[in-house]
Amino acid sequence: MVHESRLQAKRPVNAALAGPYGHPFHPILVTVPIGAWVTILVFDIASHVVHRPGFLTQSSEWLIAVGVIGAVLAAMVGFLDLFAVPAGTPAFRTALVHMTLNLLVIAAYVVNFLWRHGDYADGASVGIGRLVLSALSVTVLGVSGFLGGKLAYRYGVRVADESTQTEGYTPADGSARTPA
Template sequence: MADEAQFQAKRPVSAWLAGPYGHPFHPILVTVPIGAWVTSLVFDIASHVVSRPGFLTQPSEWLIAVGVIGALLAATVGFLDLFAIPGRTPAFRTALVHMTLNLLVTAAYAVNFLWRYSDYTDGGSVGAGRLVLSALSVAVLGVSGFLGGKLAYRYGVRVADENTQAEGYTPGGSRRNARPAA
């Protein structure tokens, strides 16, 4: 049963939408919101250090928007990967927590964007509440990222099986040239 479940979690529900076997799109797409939101937080912090913070606060606001859009795209593909994981397994439960945290972070950043957009500070530094919301969101995103890493590196979700991986360690890159284990 466990072998079937592992095999199922490695295969895409839709290769065209979620990425082909061994090449999932979700890990590629998550780099957009992570990069945008972390950079936004850096800009928010820096806005309290420089004398004219407007050149940091406005790009920070738009980086938040880019992150929300990127997160929604990554979530769409992530849902497809979730559907490949058999229910009632530790991997599935971990994936549900990972998904829930990511949706909460995305919602928090959507609120943060609307908060900033409706009350732009005309070149002042980012307010303390917005800064705290960004910092907490990045912290929760880090926890969720840890769980995403657990899904891939511990449970092997959407990762090629060991026989396929072995091709990268055999002379000539083919299993045909591989020697049997001693």
Template sequence: MDGPRQQAKHPVSAALAGPYGHPFHPILVTVPIGAWVASLVFDVASWLVVDPGFLAQGSVWLIGLGVLGAVAAALVGVLDLFAIPTGTPAFRLGLLHMALNLTVTAAYAVNFVWRQADYGRPGPVPAAMLTLSVAGVIVLAVAGYLGGKLAYRYGVRVADEKTQATGYTTRDDPSGR
């Protein structure tokens, strides 16, 4: 395996970004993804029930939790980006992935502040706020697809094939073939 591909597999700082073959970024992104998707479910549900206030309030809390989780994921994700050699397609894709995720995080931060003015209102989530959440989840899905491409197509922060082969060894074939 050549230098640039091997470089992208190793963390800039194992203590901060996770050890070789087990990065922290994919673990951390589950928090904002789960929180923001759940907030959208709460938003839609607020239009379907008789007493929607608790769902609207729950959505605000989920959005705030997602923003905090996204900041943590972004800090670790930047370290993973620094491991990718600049000027490569993987690096450019990493920049796009980061830009989309920062845009989504900013949109949800705005949505959180915007909803503070309506917090405790008894009705469903206003249509404009719901629309912003839908747009946020759509862009989040695109960014997640690109993150998957970084890992699964370009192998960023994924252990090399020799290391992976150790998970396929058997007593009959210790080589892992």
């Protein structure tokens, strides 16, 4: 039973939407919001260092929107991956915490966007409250990313099974290699 449930979590619920076996779309899509939101934090900090920070605060607002759109797309595919994980398992509980943290981060960035919207026009640096919200959001995102890594690398969710992985370690000539 345990072996069957582990194999179930490796297969996509819908390959056309979630990505084919061994090539899930979720890890690809999460790079957009992660990159956007980490860059926002850098821009928010830099807006307190440069002489005319308006371009940084304006860019941060745009990057929040890009990150939220990317995160919603990643979440939709992530939901499909969640459906492949058997309920009641440690992997499922980890996936639920991962999902909850990500939804909280998306909500925090929506709030951050609404809080900032249109304020960059004065050319001032990002307010301390908005900067703190960005820093907290990136911190929670990091915790969630750690859990996502645990799902893939420890529990093998949506990762090809070991017998499939061995083809990457078989020499091209077909000979068996022994460890040195």
